[in-house]
Amino acid sequence: MSKQDLDYDIVIAGGGMIGTCLALALAPLDLRIAVVEAVERGAPAQPSFDDRSTALSRSSQRMFEAMGLWPGIVAASTPIRRIHVSDRGRFGFSHIDAEEQAVEALGYVVINRVLGGVLEDALTHAGGVDLLCPARITTVVLGDDRASCEVDFGGGETKRLAAALLVAADGARSQVREQMGITAEHSSYGQHAVIGNLETERPIDNVAYERFTEQGPLAFLPVADERTAFVWTVTESDAERVMALTDTAFLSELQDAFGYRLGGLSKVGKRAAYPLTLSKTLRLTALRSVLVGNAAHGLHPVAAQGFNLGMRDVAALSDCIADTLGESADRRAIGSADVLRRYSDWRRSDQKKLVGFTDGIVRLFGSGRPASRVARNLGMLAFDLVPGVRKEFARHTMGLAGRLPRLSRGVPIT
Numbered sequence: 001m002s003k004q005d006l007d008y009d010i011v012i013a014g015g016g017m018i019g020t021c022l023a024l025a026l027a028p029l030d031l032r033i034a035v036v037e038a039v040e041r042g043a044p045a046q047p048s049f050d051d052r053s054t055a056l057s058r059s060s061q062r063m064f065e066a067m068g069l070w071p072g073i074v075a076a077s078t079p080i081r082r083i084h085v086s087d088r089g090r091f092g093f094s095h096i097d098a099e100e101q102a103v104e105a106l107g108y109v110v111i112n113r114v115l116g117g118v119l120e121d122a123l124t125h126a127g128g129v130d131l132l133c134p135a136r137i138t139t140v141v142l143g144d145d146r147a148s149c150e151v152d153f154g155g156g157e158t159k160r161l162a163a164a165l166l167v168a169a170d171g172a173r174s175q176v177r178e179q180m181g182i183t184a185e186h187s188s189y190g191q192h193a194v195i196g197n198l199e200t201e202r203p204i205d206n207v208a209y210e211r212f213t214e215q216g217p218l219a220f221l222p223v224a225d226e227r228t229a230f231v232w233t234v235t236e237s238d239a240e241r242v243m244a245l246t247d248t249a250f251l252s253e254l255q256d257a258f259g260y261r262l263g264g265l266s267k268v269g270k271r272a273a274y275p276l277t278l279s280k281t282l283r284l285t286a287l288r289s290v291l292v293g294n295a296a297h298g299l300h301p302v303a304a305q306g307f308n309l310g311m312r313d314v315a316a317l318s319d320c321i322a323d324t325l326g327e328s329a330d331r332r333a334i335g336s337a338d339v340l341r342r343y344s345d346w347r348r349s350d351q352k353k354l355v356g357f358t359d360g361i362v363r364l365f366g367s368g369r370p371a372s373r374v375a376r377n378l379g380m381l382a383f384d385l386v387p388g389v390r391k392e393f394a395r396h397t398m399g400l401a402g403r404l405p406r407l408s409r410g411v412p413i414t
Contacts, residue, residue: 316347
């Protein structure tokens with residue numbers, strides 16, 4: 001290590017919601033952590049803390065409780081007490097109810113900007129965590145003993161960081177992942193998600209609606225100030241036309257797609273659109289390095305599970321690191337092959353199941369074949385009628401299925 005190196009225990013590439021949550025989850029372990037983020041906080045180009053909404057699962061809620069952040073988040077969140085799923089123009093529909101599952105809420109909806117404010121405030125007070133922003137990792141060198149990376153701060157200023165473990169949390173198109181030598185497969189759905197918020201004539205009353213249309217799924221979520229967030233999936237070829245519609249014309253088409261279950265739609269806010277892609281990596285780790293969040297998996301938003309899956313990555317990696325520190329006085333052990341193998345074995349099953357589940361829903365409900373239509377409608381009816389099916393499904397959507405790390409159970413890491 002040269003005199004110019006800055007020595008850390010962990011370097012996290014990416015200071016969005018997942019990267020920041022990982023730093024906060026690990027902060028109680030008295031590690032020296034660097035978070036490297038390319039986009040300044042509050043900048044229009046910062047995608048993690050914009051006006052989109054995120055649905056937090058039960059396991060993510062427990063994590064924030066264990067990290068001491070939940071009071072600030074829940075104060076600006078809206079609970080989901082019921083989920084209603086339907087197929088436009090068909091007879092089948094299904095629902096999940098919080099009371100039936102013996103929980104106060106199935107999840108909570110929070111605006112990313114609000115959640116980001118809570119996380120950023122916590123990060124400024126977290127001991128042992130340095131936020132290097134704006135800065136970009138340009139070169140990665142992985143060694144048996146350490147991982148090192150060149151960081152460009154702009155204006156000709158560069159520094160080299162060295163750490164026992166390098167974490168890529170820089171999104172589905174992660175450049176750090178590529179420099180780790182890990183390949184990702186990207187498959188376009190040929191769809192765009194059009195997002196925004198609006199008002200409904202009848203209150204949404206803490207219900208999340210998922211409605212499948214000819215173009216793709218349409219979700220309505222309850223958010224603050226009695227407004228409703230929407231995620232409308234349209235075909236790639238139609239996205240430009242839909243975005244160019246006047247507010248009146250847009251509301252008319254959205255009303256036709258959703259129906260009048262909530263009465264008339266009005267006062268639509270600013271709209272945005274982004275392409276939908278499925279991404280999967282062939283592995284989760286490399287020498288002294290690991291993937292979390294969208295760097296490891298990118299999901300269709302149909303089940304609103306992408307962020308929650310990333311949070312379970314955070315919880316599992318935190319568990320592996322905490323256990324290792326309890327077993328060894330050598331901090332370099334946190335990036336050892338044994339720790340990375342434990343993390344990979346733990347997370348691969350959950351990731352594979354959820355990727356398969358969301359991808360399967362999109363393809364089943366996107367099929368126009370008569371046999372597929374009959375099968376999905378019968379399936380939705382059976383979902384409500386067959387004992388135990390709904391409860392098991394609810395456990396998965398709440399992130400409570402399988403072996404859970406401490407944070408996902410609401411247990412502090414230390």
